[in-house]
Amino acid sequence: MVTIKNIAEMAKVSRTTVSRVLNNSGYVSEDVRKRVEKVIEETGYIPSHYAKSLRTKKTKIVGVILPTIQTETSSRIVTGIGKEISQHGYEILLANTNLNQEKEIEYLELLKERRVDGIILIATNTEPALVEKIKEMNIPLVMIGQEANGIMSVTFDDYHAARELTRTFIKKGHEDIAFIGVDETDRAVGYRRKKGFLDEMAAHEINVNEEWIQKAIFDIDSGYDTMEKILSKTGAISKRSAPTAVIAVTDRLAIGAINYMKKQGIRIPEDVAIAGFGASEITRYLDPPLTTVDYHNEKAGEEAARQLFNRMQAQTQEGTEKVVLNYRLVLRKSL
Amino acid sequence: MVTIKNIAEMAKVSRTTVSRVLNNSGYVSEDVRKRVEKVIEETGYIPSHYAKSLRTKKTKIVGVILPTIQTETSSRIVTGIGKEISQHGYEILLANTNLNQEKEIEYLELLKERRVDGIILIATNTEPALVEKIKEMNIPLVMIGQEANGIMSVTFDDYHAARELTRTFIKKGHEDIAFIGVDETDRAVGYRRKKGFLDEMAAHEINVNEEWIQKAIFDIDSGYDTMEKILSKTGAISKRSAPTAVIAVTDRLAIGAINYMKKQGIRIPEDVAIAGFGASEITRYLDPPLTTVDYHNEKAGEEAARQLFNRMQAQTQEGTEKVVLNYRLVLRKSL
DNA sequence: TTTTAATGTGGAATCGATTCCACATAGCTT
DNA sequence: AAGCTATGTGGAATCGATTCCACATTAAAA
Incomplete structure (x- = not known):
């Protein structure tokens, strides 16, 4: 591998000068610059970045x-x-x-x-x-x-996103809303999105059915399974036996949930409305297109x-x- | 930032020796090793990888x-x-x-x-x-x-994958197969997948309708548009006015095509069968699940x-x- | 007891760049 | 003519590691 030393020798100048033309710093006469550039061109010399790093930190x-x-x-x-x-x-x-x-x-x-x-x-x-x-x-x-x-x-802004999303559901008349979350050690996705949901529900004085608040892991199948679990809980607390809406903390969970519901012949959004988080590309093309939260990643x-x-x-x-x-x-x- | 020199001085040994304990090379007495390790531990010294690179190349x-x-x-x-x-x-x-x-x-x-x-x-x-x-x-x-x-x-193996996929369509009785490809400067996706399709069709002596072979770009919308274009070509050559199957060279193109067809009330696979390439995660969860080619990326x-x-x-x-x-x-x- | 081998340590060169100085020359001011 | 300044160039130190070699010491073999 050709080094600055080689270039210096071939161009009959010092390494200092080569460095100067490389970095366009200090004084270099037109003659010398041309000569050095020519040699660099001919040899295909590319300075070593990490050697530079050593010096420049x-x-x-x-x-x-x-x-x-x-x-x-x-x-x-x-x-x-x-x-x-x-x-x-x-x-x-x-x-x-x-x-x-x-x-x-x-x-x-x-x-x-x-x-x-x-x-x-x-x-x-x-x-x-x-x-x-x-x-x-x-x-x-x-x-x-x-x-x-x-x-x-x-x-x-997970908290406010979750609140606003929840509010939107409520405005559309939903009160029996299920929630598919994830472990709360994930403060943002697990904790804040859930808190946003709960606080907004509380602000509207809507009781939440604890059995409809479930925890999943981050994949589509888990959304499917969790939805099944939720729908298996007949509403002991709520007046209805099934939620009319579901909020999932990720799009993938929502997709899994939708798949389960479709399989059960549940119509979306007529029977159950649903939304996710993340605005993944595919959500636009689902049937029906999925309501979601875009975070401008x-x-x-x-x-x-x-x-x-x-x-x-x-x-x-x-x-x-x-x-x-x-x-x-x-x-x-x-x- | 602490360097090997600092460690050497603090441990009252040479840099050589520090290097030896760092790399576990050469002879180092137990005493000295302990001493050096202690200093490293205390200072939290982490050797610079790029300084090392300079020497080791x-x-x-x-x-x-x-x-x-x-x-x-x-x-x-x-x-x-x-x-x-x-x-x-x-x-x-x-x-x-x-x-x-x-x-x-x-x-x-x-x-x-x-x-x-x-x-x-x-x-x-x-x-x-x-x-x-x-x-x-x-x-x-x-x-x-x-x-x-x-x-x-x-x-x-794009070529054989395309051939085998095409063969599978043919075996299921499809002859009027549309093809959504991409530019052939992409030899693998554009050229070979198309060639596999054409060769397999030819091997079965099935005529292809040129108008049903279209070129798209790599996104879902393009799949949608291209499908629309294909279906607008009423079959002057073929006996049918529309293909009974579509092969798209990527899953996204297939998804776009499906969306267009669903919108037109075309049932999949009853009216038109379709497949993509890539085995993207979502294909399993589409309605209906999409036939595709998994390349073990x-x-x-x-x-x-x-x-x-x-x-x-x-x-x-x-x-x-x-x-x-x-x-x-x-x-x-x-x- | 002398050789030889194994063990242990450090000095100094080296990797490929940058950069601080020192020094030289030329052209301008006073 | 002397003093400045701007311009141009190179020597040598430096960055933080590795590694070759020299040199001790100690232990084992002859």
Whole structure:
């Protein structure tokens, strides 16, 4: 591999001068510049970025830790991050935990070893061990999707989205609303969306049937199973024996639920209305099209990258910006 | 940031010795090892990977160039690559072209600048300029999804998959089959899948209606529009005025086509049978579930990584392994 | 007891860039 | 003519690791 030294010798100048033409800095006469450029051209020389990093202490790499890339949310966020950082000559080093929570901490260390200039963490939890680790890392880091004390974050307004969505159901006359949630260790998806739902119901003084509030895991089949479970609970509390509406905390859960209901001959939205969260592409094309909440994931990625750059440039590491992105209700025929 | 020099001083040994305990190489007495480890522990020292790279000439990074990460195909492949390479202590540097073909070449240079040990290219085309560039790069590279002379590749057996799928339609009694393809500069998806279809039709001596062979772009709406176009061509050649079956080269195109047909009151599969390619998750849950071709994308990513490692270890850069992965027909109710 | 081998440690060069200085030359001001 | 300033170039240190080699010491073999 040809190095700056080779170029210097071939062009009969010093490495200093080659570096100058490379970086367009300092004084270089037109003659010399031409000569050096010619040699670079001929040899196809490409300077080593990490040798440069060693000197400049900047890798121009942002580490991205994510639970899986196989969801639209993640891939949109990554796209957003990529768009923003590539404008600054940065690249993404990918750290995919494949839903293995312990790996989050492992990858933090690994990214430190790689000396990334900053980290964006698409978070699924806010376990104390993780939060602790982040704080002692001393590398600019922005968390997406979850928030924690003393950590910069870009989050979605899950609480208000859930409230507004619930309100919309209520306005359409629904009172017997079932809820398919997920584990509350996921503060954003599990806890806040549920709290939004419950608070809005309470604000309208509507009793909720506890048996219709179920917990699923993050996949379509689980939505199917959970819907079956809900419909098996004949309404001991409610006057009706079945809900007239269902809110699922993700689109996939909603899709699973719809599938179960269709199989049972339940019509949507005539018999049961339903909505999800996430605005995944397919929701537009379902039959009926699914009402959902769009979180502008790509923007979230961009915004996180912007926040990260702010922090990276800041002399101080103090202060923790937290931005909460707004959402958009996408009302479709399923409601 | 604490360096190996600091550790050496604090532990009152040389950098050489610290390096030895770090890499578990050479002789180090138990006393000294303990002392050094203690200092490392106390300071939280993490060696700089790129300083190491400078010396060892190995970055332990694989660059992945892809057209978009927002398809299941890409994200599955990336997952597969990640699984395989992380076992060897490698990481992924992501280069997302966002469907901008020119950026493929740009990114090749950028990855060279980053001195990645190898590159995996999820390819959409085999333009001469690209192929040329790859060859002059002199970095181990494996292409996924497309193949070209002199370049290592992992491809899907698009041709035979298309033939077998077509055969299945024919066996079910279909002769008037429409085909929704894409541009043939995409050799794999555009050209081979179409050729497989045509050859199988020819093998059964079935005439194809040229007007029912249409070209779309890669999204759901395009599938919708193209289906509309096909159905607007009343059969001047065929004895029927409409096809009894449709093969779409991607699941998304199939979904779009289904949506159009449903809107027209066409029943699937009673009036028109349909199939796609890709086995995207949602196809299982569509109504009716969609017949499709599963290409084991994650395995493809793993295999590409394995091929890449073989090449990276090989002393020679000669020979170009090409592996063709097999496929699996997923027969569902839409056919 | 002398050789030889195994064990243990450090000095210094090296990887490929950047950057601080020192120094040289030329053209302008006073 | 002397002093400045702008321009142009290179030497050498530096970034943080690895690794070759030299050199001790100790233990085992002859």
